[in-house]
Amino acid sequence: MPHSLNSDANPVHHDVHESVYDGLLVNDAHWAFGTDFEDPLAGVDTTVPDGVDPAELATYCLMLADDALIYSQRLSQWISCAPDLEEDIALSNIALDLLGQARLLLARAAAADPSVVPALPEGSPVPPEDALAFFRGDQEFRNVRLVEVENGDFAETIARLLIFSSFRLAVLERLSSHRDAVLAAVAAKGVKELTYHRDFAGRWFLTLARGTEESRRRLLTALERLWPLTSELFDTHPVEASVGVDPAVVADEVNVILEQVFAMSEVTRPTASPLAGVQHRKGRDGLHTEAHSLLLAELQVVARAHPMGQW
Amino acid sequence: MNILEKARAVAATVTDPELPMLTLEDLGVLREVDLDERGHLVVSITPTYSGCPAMATMRDDLVHRLQQSGFGDVSVKVSLHPAWTSDWISERGRNALAQHGISPPGAAPQGPVTLSLLPVRRAVSCPQCGSDDVSLTSEFGSTACKAMYRCRACLEPFDHVKEI
Numbered sequence: 001m002p003h004s005l006n007s008d009a010n011p012v013h014h015d016v017h018e019s020v021y022d023g024l025l026v027n028d029a030h031w032a033f034g035t036d037f038e039d040p041l042a043g044v045d046t047t048v049p050d051g052v053d054p055a056e057l058a059t060y061c062l063m064l065a066d067d068a069l070i071y072s073q074r075l076s077q078w079i080s081c082a083p084d085l086e087e088d089i090a091l092s093n094i095a096l097d098l099l100g101q102a103r104l105l106l107a108r109a110a111a112a113d114p115s116v117v118p119a120l121p122e123g124s125p126v127p128p129e130d131a132l133a134f135f136r137g138d139q140e141f142r143n144v145r146l147v148e149v150e151n152g153d154f155a156e157t158i159a160r161l162l163i164f165s166s167f168r169l170a171v172l173e174r175l176s177s178h179r180d181a182v183l184a185a186v187a188a189k190g191v192k193e194l195t196y197h198r199d200f201a202g203r204w205f206l207t208l209a210r211g212t213e214e215s216r217r218r219l220l221t222a223l224e225r226l227w228p229l230t231s232e233l234f235d236t237h238p239v240e241a242s243v244g245v246d247p248a249v250v251a252d253e254v255n256v257i258l259e260q261v262f263a264m265s266e267v268t269r270p271t272a273s274p275l276a277g278v279q280h281r282k283g284r285d286g287l288h289t290e291a292h293s294l295l296l297a298e299l300q301v302v303a304r305a306h307p308m309g310q311w
Numbered sequence: 312m313n314i315l316e317k318a319r320a321v322a323a324t325v326t327d328p329e330l331p332m333l334t335l336e337d338l339g340v341l342r343e344v345d346l347d348e349r350g351h352l353v354v355s356i357t358p359t360y361s362g363c364p365a366m367a368t369m370r371d372d373l374v375h376r377l378q379q380s381g382f383g384d385v386s387v388k389v390s391l392h393p394a395w396t397s398d399w400i401s402e403r404g405r406n407a408l409a410q411h412g413i414s415p416p417g418a419a420p421q422g423p424v425t426l427s428l429l430p431v432r433r434a435v436s437c438p439q440c441g442s443d444d445v446s447l448t449s450e451f452g453s454t455a456c457k458a459m460y461r462c463r464a465c466l467e468p469f470d471h472v473k474e475i
């Protein structure tokens with residue numbers, strides 16, 4: 001940004017600056033979005049309502065946040081790699097919506113129960129939602145395994161987006177009337193965003209299914225690969241049943257949507273068996289695939305190297 | 312004009328960082344301008360999208376503009392409920408968008424969410440030449456709030472602010 005740099009430049013100042021970059025730190029108003037992250041829930045009343053257990057609410061918000069955060073990170077890997085520019089932009093917009101939801105939900109979790117936030121060195125400027133995103137280990141993440149596996153090709157990306165957005169939309173619709181007003185507001189906003197995501201995925205699913213022999217073959221292969229991870233979405237975790245939406249309740253509704261897309265696409269619903277957990281533990285319990293650890297390594301490496309960093 | 316009306320008038324001049332032809336008021340992002348119990352000014356804004364990256368800039372711009380106008384202690388708070396809808400864009404805002412080549416949104420969808428497997432049918436006309444012969448390029452565009460269109464008559468691409 002040469003213009004902005006020049007606006008602060010003054011040859012006299014060079015003597016007092018340790019480096020040529022010091023001037024950048026004086027006034028960040030010229031940066032497009034500033035460098036100062038504010039609390040995403042600034043001024044919002046985060047009092048946990050009566051009858052809701054704060055620790056359970058925090059854990060539930062982590063589940064919803066982690067689905068969005070991990071999937072957002074996966075989708076971000078498409079940036080500059082998608083089949084064409086429009087799809088590149090679409091996938092990154094969807095990733096951004098989910099990242100925004102994740103940030104609000106992580107902040108909500110931290111406000112409900114500060115003990116979920118990992119400890120950082122004294123004086124660290126890392127805000128709680130960032131501490132949750134960047135400083136938790138793999139087994140502390142509560143996302144379903146569907147969102148963490150590799151992207152695969154574009155067909156697999158579309159198939160996963162259809163399944164995930166159909167599921168999340170159904171859950172968020174119900175959460176829009178949750179007792180916790182913060183969660184309800186985040187969910188109501190998310191519904192509007194997910195509506196666009198699901199339509200995008202549904203239209204591409206149809207296009208690929210009825211496009212060329214190759215696009216159809218790829219889509220069917222993708223669906224077979226992803227199907228074992230789908231039933232986990234509807235497994236009831238005790239925390240979901242207690243404080244959130246029991247996902248088993250939305251299974252029928254999600255299946256109706258998927259059947260609608262499958263029927264128009266002339267695709268038969270897959271029959272592959274669910275991917276087992278380990279001693280009954282799955283994603284919501286913190287049990288993940290190897291892909292999850294590799295994704296986290298990339299997501300977290302810079303933040304972890306600089307726990308005192310100001311971004 | 313009392314102090315709140317004056318503060319509101321100042322806040323209403325701050326523009327959106329991504330759509331600079333629109334003020335935050337015309338965009339519907341600026342909600343309440345109020346005094347807290349200590350008599351300090353509190354401005355509420357509502358994000359257009361959950362991941363709107365412009366929120367920090369909006370907040371900084373509001374604080375700077377109000378402080379320049381003599382309001383010393385200003386804080387900006389987030390108002391998540393009710394969620395922002397494109398219906399909150401004012402008539403003046405819609406005209407400003409169109410004058411700058413951006414197609415303003417139609418009425419936001421109401422009622423139950425339905426799956427729509429066919430391209431969205433909107434009554435959109437080209438903000439450059441006025442032709443109705445336009446085609447949707449993508450439901451996603453340069454910012455979270457816009458879709459991309461192309462005019463078949465004058466061949467110009469243009470942005471459309473999405474209904475949400």
